[in-house]
Each structure stands twice: as C-alpha cells, then as structure tokens.
Amino acid sequence: MKCLVHFVSLLSSAAVVIHGLPTDNPDLVSRQTNPLNPFLSIITNLAPVNLLVDGAAGDLTNLEGLLVPIVGGTNQTDLATGKPCAQITIIFARGTTEPGNMGVFAGPQLVQAVKNALPGASINVQGVEYAASIQGYLAGGGSDGTMSMSNFINQALQACPQTKIVMSGYSQGGQVVHNTAKALDANTMAKINSVVIFGDPQSQTPVTGAQGKTLIICHPDDNICSDGDLILPAHLTYGFNSPQAGEFVGKMANGTTVGRK
Numbered sequence: 001m002k003c004l005v006h007f008v009s010l011l012s013s014a015a016v017v018i019h020g021l022p023t024d025n026p027d028l029v030s031r032q033t034n035p036l037n038p039f040l041s042i043i044t045n046l047a048p049v050n051l052l053v054d055g056a057a058g059d060l061t062n063l064e065g066l067l068v069p070i071v072g073g074t075n076q077t078d079l080a081t082g083k084p085c086a087q088i089t090i091i092f093a094r095g096t097t098e099p100g101n102m103g104v105f106a107g108p109q110l111v112q113a114v115k116n117a118l119p120g121a122s123i124n125v126q127g128v129e130y131a132a133s134i135q136g137y138l139a140g141g142g143s144d145g146t147m148s149m150s151n152f153i154n155q156a157l158q159a160c161p162q163t164k165i166v167m168s169g170y171s172q173g174g175q176v177v178h179n180t181a182k183a184l185d186a187n188t189m190a191k192i193n194s195v196v197i198f199g200d201p202q203s204q205t206p207v208t209g210a211q212g213k214t215l216i217i218c219h220p221d222d223n224i225c226s227d228g229d230l231i232l233p234a235h236l237t238y239g240f241n242s243p244q245a246g247e248f249v250g251k252m253a254n255g256t257t258v259g260r261k
Contacts, residue, residue: 074100074108078124079152085160086122088193088253090114091152093128093145093173095199096137101127106170106198109239113246114166118253124163126152132172137201141175149180157191164193164253167210168245170238171224174200174216181208194252196245198238201227215248217241 079089090111094103102108102125111125129148136142149167156165169177174197181189189209197207197216203225207214217238223230 074098074102074104076102076107076111076125076127079126079155080129083124085163086124087162087164088114088118088121088123088166088249089156089160089163090123090125090166090168091128091149091156092125093130093149093169093176094132095169095171095173096132096134098132098170101129103127103132103170103173105236106238106242107168109242110168110196110198110245110249113242114249115246116243117246117250121253124156126156128152128169128173128176130176137172137175141172141179143179145173145176146179146183149176150183153180153184153188153192157188165191166194166196166249167192167207168196168198169200170198171201171235174198175202178202178205178207181210184209194249196249198241198245199224199235201225213252215245217245 076090076092078086079091092102092107092110094101094107095105098104098107102111107127111123115121115123128145130136130142130145132145133142136145153165153167156163167177167180169175177195177197178200181195186209192210193213195207195210195214197203197214199222200216200218201224203216203218207216218225219234219237221232221234223232224235
C-alpha cells in the first residue's frame with residue numbers, strides 16, 4: 001500500500017521522456033525552460049512536504065484552488081449537455097483531487113493546444129465524471145472513471161460516428177484511460193483517433209487497442225510515472241507540454257503519420 005506522498009520545492013530538470021507508441025523507441029526531447037509565471041510560482045512556492053496520503057487531499061485541493069482562476073475551463077460538458085456533433089471530441093480524465101471534471105494541471109491546456117493545432121475545427125470537450133480520489137489512484141484508477149469514460153465514448157460514437165475522438169488523461173486519469181481501453185471492445189477502440197496521457201502511472205504499459213496512435217508524456221523525475229507515490233513538481237507541470245500534445249492530436253486528426261522527431 002502506498003502510504004506517503006512527498007512534495008519538494010525544486011523544479012525538475014529540462015527534459016521530457018516521450019513514450020509515443022507510433023515509434024518503437026521513444027525519444028528524449030529537450031524541454032525549453034519556461035519563464036517564471038503565476039502558475040509555476042504557485043506550484044514551487046506552496047508545495048508542502050512529507051504528507052501522509054490521508055492528509056494529502058486537502059493540500060492538493062488548496063493548491064489547485066489557487067490555480068483555477070489562472071487556467072480556467074475546469075468543467076467541460078459538451079456531451080452531457082447534448083451539444084451538436086463536432087469534428088473533434090476530446091474526452092479527458094483529470095488527476096487525483098483535481099477540481100471540476102477537467103482539472104487544472106493538464107486538461108484545460110490540452111484543449112487550448114488542440115484548438116491552436118486545428119484552427120477552424122469544431123471541437124467538443126467532455127470531462128470524465130468520477131471521484132478522482134486518492135483511494136482510486138491507489139486501486140489503479142477509479143472504476144467510476146472507467147464507466148464514465150466508456151459511456152461518453154460510446155455516446156459520442158453513436159450520436160456522431162464521424163467525429164474523431166481523443167482519449168486523454170492526466171495522472172490517475174491516465175489509469176482511467178488504460179482501464180477504459182481494456183474495457184472497450186476492439187471495434188470501439190479502432191474508432192479512437194488518438195490517445196494522449198500526461199504523467200502516466202502505467203507509462204510502461206501500452207494502451208490496449210491504441211497502437212500507433214498513442215502519446216504518453218512523462219517527465220524524467222516524475223515518480224508517478226514509475227507507479228510511485230511521490231508527488232514532485234515534475235508531476236505538476238505537464239501543462240507546459242500541451243503544445244506538443246496538441247500537435248500530436250492535430251497530426252492524427254489530419255491523418256498524418258507521426259514518426260520520430
């Protein structure tokens with residue numbers, strides 16, 4: 001049982017390990033150092049240390065609450081509210097304890113990056129409705145997340161068979177993506193256009209039925225990507241990788257073969 005979550009106030013080094021299943025050997029890609037901004041300042045200055053798992057939720061929630069006004073878009077309900085079909089449908093599972101159904105660390109940034117990569121495209125966005133609890137993470141991903149993501153994918157395909165679906169998640173949301181891919185039948189997974197996971201606890205495991213269309217982004221110092229229980233700043237800065245993820249989604253949506261960088 002994982003029992004301790006640590007935070008440290010040092011930034012991770014400027015490199016990103018990209019596990020892109022379109023390639024056999026993922027590349028190590030340099031990441032440009034980002035200027036200090038309010039988002040990064042909050043993360044680095046307010047990160048507490050040596051928290052028991054049972055006490056971590058409150059501290060994470062407080063940190064995330066400070067980030068909400070900066071990132072915005074923490075709730076997306078286009079499928080739940082019956083919005084008309086779009087060319088692209090993003091279904092995203094947030095990380096543990098994150099607010100809304102999109103969170104603050106990766107979801108809103110991914111959506112904006114996809115919009116930037118596909119200017120003029122119609123895009124629907126739906127956050128997975130699940131508890132995203134610490135207990136869910138420790139169990140390998142909340143089962144309510146698997147059910148919610150599966151239902152939204154089936155709903156989108158039934159109502160809008162031509163839409164290009166993006167399955168995505170961050171942290172525990174990555175577990176949800178893996179579990180959903182296992183739960184869906186092969187025919188359904190074949191209709192998924194792309195899969196993107198940030199800070200994936202199961203980063204060494206391929207996403208079932210998504211060979212050739214998956215991008216997993218893990219920072220080298222992110223312990224969560226090794227299925228660990230240490231939350232370091234490296235796990236909280238995936239928003240800075242959103243342009244790369246958006247580019248990947250755009251290429252997949254346009255039918256471009258994605259190879260080694």
